[in-house]
Amino acid sequence: MAEVTAGGADSASTAPIFVRKATGLVRGWAMVDGSIYAFYACNIVLGLWCLSFGSFIPNGSLFWAIVICAGLTVFMIFTYAALTSAMPRAGGDYVWQSRILSGGVGFVLAMTGWWFILWHWVPIYANITVISVFDPLLQIVGAHGLAADLTTHTGVFVSSLIVIGITWAYISLGMRSYARLQRISFWAGGLAFAIFVILMLVNSHADFVSAFNRESHSLYGAHGNVYAQTLKKSGYNAHSLLSFNPGQTFLMVGFIAFYLIYPNWGATLAGEVRGANDMKKNVRAMGAALLMVTVFSLIFLALFSKTFGWQFYNAVNASYWGGGPFTAYPFPIMMGGWLVSSHVFQFILVALFSLWIFGWYGTVFLSSTRVIFAAAFDRILPEWAAYVSPKRRVPVAALLLMVVPSVIVALLYAYWGSFATYTLDAGLVIVVTYLGTSIAAAIMPWRLKRVYQNSAVAGYKVLGLPAITVVGVASAAFMLYLLIIWLSDGVFGVNNVDSLIYMGILYAIALAIYVAAKVVRARQGMRLDEAMNEIPAE
Amino acid sequence: MPLFSRRGSGPRVFFATDIHGSETCFRKFLNSAKFYEADVIVLGGDMTGKALVPIISNGDGRLHCYLQDQRHEFGADETDRYERMIRDRGLYPFHTTESELADLRRSPERLQALDRQSILDVVQQWVDLADERLEGTTIRAFVCPGNDDMTEIDEILHNSKRLEVGEGRVIDLDDGFQILSTGWANRTPWNTDREEDEDDMARRIAAMVAQATAPPEKLIFNFHCPPHGTALDEAPELTEDLGVVGGGRVLAHVGSTAVREAIEANQPILSLHGHIHEARGAARLGRTLSINPGSAYETGDLQGAVIELDTQGAVKRYRLTIG
Numbered sequence: 073m074a075e076v077t078a079g080g081a082d083s084a085s086t087a088p089i090f091v092r093k094a095t096g097l098v099r100g101w102a103m104v105d106g107s108i109y110a111f112y113a114c115n116i117v118l119g120l121w122c123l124s125f126g127s128f129i130p131n132g133s134l135f136w137a138i139v140i141c142a143g144l145t146v147f148m149i150f151t152y153a154a155l156t157s158a159m160p161r162a163g164g165d166y167v168w169q170s171r172i173l174s175g176g177v178g179f180v181l182a183m184t185g186w187w188f189i190l191w192h193w194v195p196i197y198a199n200i201t202v203i204s205v206f207d208p209l210l211q212i213v214g215a216h217g218l219a220a221d222l223t224t225h226t227g228v229f230v231s232s233l234i235v236i237g238i239t240w241a242y243i244s245l246g247m248r249s250y251a252r253l254q255r256i257s258f259w260a261g262g263l264a265f266a267i268f269v270i271l272m273l274v275n276s277h278a279d280f281v282s283a284f285n286r287e288s289h290s291l292y293g294a295h296g297n298v299y300a301q302t303l304k305k306s307g308y309n310a311h312s313l314l315s316f317n318p319g320q321t322f323l324m325v326g327f328i329a330f331y332l333i334y335p336n337w338g339a340t341l342a343g344e345v346r347g348a349n350d351m352k353k354n355v356r357a358m359g360a361a362l363l364m365v366t367v368f369s370l371i372f373l374a375l376f377s378k379t380f381g382w383q384f385y386n387a388v389n390a391s392y393w394g395g396g397p398f399t400a401y402p403f404p405i406m407m408g409g410w411l412v413s414s415h416v417f418q419f420i421l422v423a424l425f426s427l428w429i430f431g432w433y434g435t436v437f438l439s440s441t442r443v444i445f446a447a448a449f450d451r452i453l454p455e456w457a458a459y460v461s462p463k464r465r466v467p468v469a470a471l472l473l474m475v476v477p478s479v480i481v482a483l484l485y486a487y488w489g490s491f492a493t494y495t496l497d498a499g500l501v502i503v504v505t506y507l508g509t510s511i512a513a514a515i516m517p518w519r520l521k522r523v524y525q526n527s528a529v530a531g532y533k534v535l536g537l538p539a540i541t542v543v544g545v546a547s548a549a550f551m552l553y554l555l556i557i558w559l560s561d562g563v564f565g566v567n568n569v570d571s572l573i574y575m576g577i578l579y580a581i582a583l584a585i586y587v588a589a590k591v592v593r594a595r596q597g598m599r600l601d602e603a604m605n606e607i608p609a610e
Numbered sequence: 611m612p613l614f615s616r617r618g619s620g621p622r623v624f625f626a627t628d629i630h631g632s633e634t635c636f637r638k639f640l641n642s643a644k645f646y647e648a649d650v651i652v653l654g655g656d657m658t659g660k661a662l663v664p665i666i667s668n669g670d671g672r673l674h675c676y677l678q679d680q681r682h683e684f685g686a687d688e689t690d691r692y693e694r695m696i697r698d699r700g701l702y703p704f705h706t707t708e709s710e711l712a713d714l715r716r717s718p719e720r721l722q723a724l725d726r727q728s729i730l731d732v733v734q735q736w737v738d739l740a741d742e743r744l745e746g747t748t749i750r751a752f753v754c755p756g757n758d759d760m761t762e763i764d765e766i767l768h769n770s771k772r773l774e775v776g777e778g779r780v781i782d783l784d785d786g787f788q789i790l791s792t793g794w795a796n797r798t799p800w801n802t803d804r805e806e807d808e809d810d811m812a813r814r815i816a817a818m819v820a821q822a823t824a825p826p827e828k829l830i831f832n833f834h835c836p837p838h839g840t841a842l843d844e845a846p847e848l849t850e851d852l853g854v855v856g857g858g859r860v861l862a863h864v865g866s867t868a869v870r871e872a873i874e875a876n877q878p879i880l881s882l883h884g885h886i887h888e889a890r891g892a893a894r895l896g897r898t899l900s901i902n903p904g905s906a907y908e909t910g911d912l913q914g915a916v917i918e919l920d921t922q923g924a925v926k927r928y929r930l931t932i933g
Contacts, residue, residue, distance in 0.1 A: 162888075445891070455892065458841075527909060607933035
């Protein structure tokens with residue numbers, strides 16, 4: 073007979089419990105990898121691009137908007153940690169919503185948010201890669217023509233194909249290799265970040281002015297005192313780094329959320345992770361990522377203010393978005409690298425930091441494949457959608473369901489001018505999915521009473537109310553706020569009619585698939601919703 | 611309203627596995643035949659729980675216990691509720707005091723005996739419950755202990771009036787189908803009760819297959835261990851000290867090569883597996899549909915699969931369920 077020991081495999085456990093040596097008794101899962109995955113999802117390089125939008129709301133504070141957005145995202149972290157703990161299933165949002173709200177709502181919201189909309193993230197990843205990596209590197213090595221080619225239709229399309237190719241390679245390599253690459257990229261990118269911090273600390277504002285003028289001449293063919301021209305021509309007059317205008321700063325949260333609200337990105341994989349029902353670890357893994365990205369973002373801003381000059385940082389962003397005089401994307405790492413005159417050094421710094429982009433690629437398809445699996449298991453999608461190649465363990469079908477439409481979207485993005493505007497919905501649709509999950513969490517204690525009461529989550533109360541309800545309501549309120557400002561204020565660019573129609577079409581396609589699946593399965597004699605109902609346990 | 615609206619002419623099978631002592635899951639299993647209109651219900655291996663939870667007397671009339679790292683304190687009038695909560699999670703409650711608990715920690719033999727008796731008591735209760743619930747029905751219910759189930763439970767299961775123990779047997783079902791079962795698994799890092807080398811697994815399976823008289827299209831393998839190298843046997847890869855690699859996201863194939871070879875050689879129409887809770891899914895090995903419905907016993911959800919067979923020997927349709 074198997075041995076019985078106190079405490080269990082995880083020596084950290086101090087609660088009196090006696091565990092028999094049985095299959096699956098493993099030590100607790102490492103928080104580090106979960107955190108790194110979440111760190112990539114809340115990608116700091118995307119964040120630097122989002123910060124460049126700060127100039128669109130001149131009276132708002134980027135600094136405080138980051139703090140506020142991170143604070144509000146904590147509610148979302150608790151919501152997802154609680155759901156993961158109570159129902160640790162692969163498929164995340166889809167499974168929770170379909171079981172707590174309804175099969176149809178779960179499918180439509182989760183499939184749109186995790187499947188269709190991720191196709192539209194490919195050109196976004198590509199664009200960030202071009203402006204933050206390819207363009208600076210090509211300019212440094214003097215390949216100005218090639219850099220210009222990347223901004224053409226074909227260049228944009230090829231960049232998207234590069235994103236798709238690298239992502240496919242990551243997933244094809246398997247999770248072992250991806251986890252290893254993820255860690256290597258994390259630490260190498262961290263090294264670049266540390267070098268950047270040191271450079272910005274040891275150099276003065278005057279050093280930067282000189283470096284900016286030198287390299288903008290050398291690399292971008294600018295003339296004269298570009299620094300002064302940028303300050304003057306942009307017409308931008310920023311407030312100080314720490315000034316706080318509540319209304320405008322809360323509005324600014326709409327830009328910050330575009331990169332900061334994804335620490336929950338790994339939740340769809342929870343069913344594959346033994347020990348995922350440990351709520352504290354879930355909170356810590358997501359919270360650590362959010363904290364890292366938040367602190368790094370604030371450090372960036374403080375350094376920009378010190379060395380670039382706060383006025384100039386905002387002016388150069390306004391210049392980029394507003395047509396000059398400095399029209400290249402003012403990628404902060406690149407500009408920081410200019411503090412050292414060696415082009416070799418500049419190249420190495422940008423290349424090292426770019427690993428925080430390449431590590432990010434895995435997040436564009438990986439989580440989505442699990443949502444597709446879950447819908448295939450429920451037989452809404454066909455059985456083949458869950459096919460995994462036995463030799464390489466590659467989810468071939470789910471990956472193709474991501475890749476093929478992504479190529480089409482990339483084509484449209486590259487060659488059909490107005491289509492790029494629609495990709496701004498990429499964040500909006502995900503937030504609608506989060507909203508659905510937040511509502512599901514809030515009502516879980518009543519809709520899935522037994523599951524809730526059986527979980528560790530039931531032990532947490534706030535003023536006598538289920539904690540999952542409180543955090544779910546707070547998270548839903550945050551998501552609603554984001555939707556309201558995104559849809560009501562033109563500064564975010566998503567409240568145009570075409571955008572809304574396009575978004576509506578995506579939801580309509582998901583609904584059509586669900587209805588078609590119901591009809592087809594009914595003809596086969598199968599009722600889709602029945603498999604989601606609970607067997608009486610009396 | 612049933613899961614499948616039209617009845618096929620062959621048997622409809624509900625399969626669940628790895629409930630690890632969860633009373634909620636066992637009760638659901640007994641009700642599954644009615645819920646899914648199944649003719650045959652099969653409970654795969656690993657029926658028994660993995661842990662004892664002491665309910666400790668505070669000495670002042672109140673008690674406390676730890677569940678999922680949370681301390682719960684309660685009065686004597688709530689004891690039943692907490693015992694049920696513990697059992698629902700697949701754990702075994704026992705009453706004790708702080709001093710007795712300290713003694714128990716120092717006495718592995720007593721702890722082992724307590725664990726053994728707790729398991730046997732619950733298995734006996736489950737058998738009684740099954741006999742009561744299934745009496746007067748035509749439902750056929752099979753169990754087959756798995757590698758985590760100690761061998762002493764077999765005698766209790768064999769004494770059941772309504773549960774049929776599948777281990778090592780070829781059992782006839784309606785319409786000429788036969789089901790072959792074993793709960794044995796290939797070697798694990800935990801040295802569990804029913805595990806052996808692949809060669810021995812191969813011999814065990816071959817002995818059963820030799821007794822089968824049904825053609826492949828009427829054969830069902832109910833082997834606890836999933837076939838190696840499929841999506842059904844992927845578990846988190848472990849380090850030597852049983853830590854998980856890559857945050858638990860790095861997976862490795864841990865199924866049995868003997869099971870895979872047996873499926874590939876004999877091509878049963880259906881093979882049912884468990885053992886790896888996270889590897890929920892279905893796979894095709896030639897003409898064989900292999901299913902591992904996974905397990906979420908900790909949350910009281912009964913993950914399963916409903917499979918409708920054709921009298922001619924085909925899987926008409928199947929569906930993974932969470933009930």
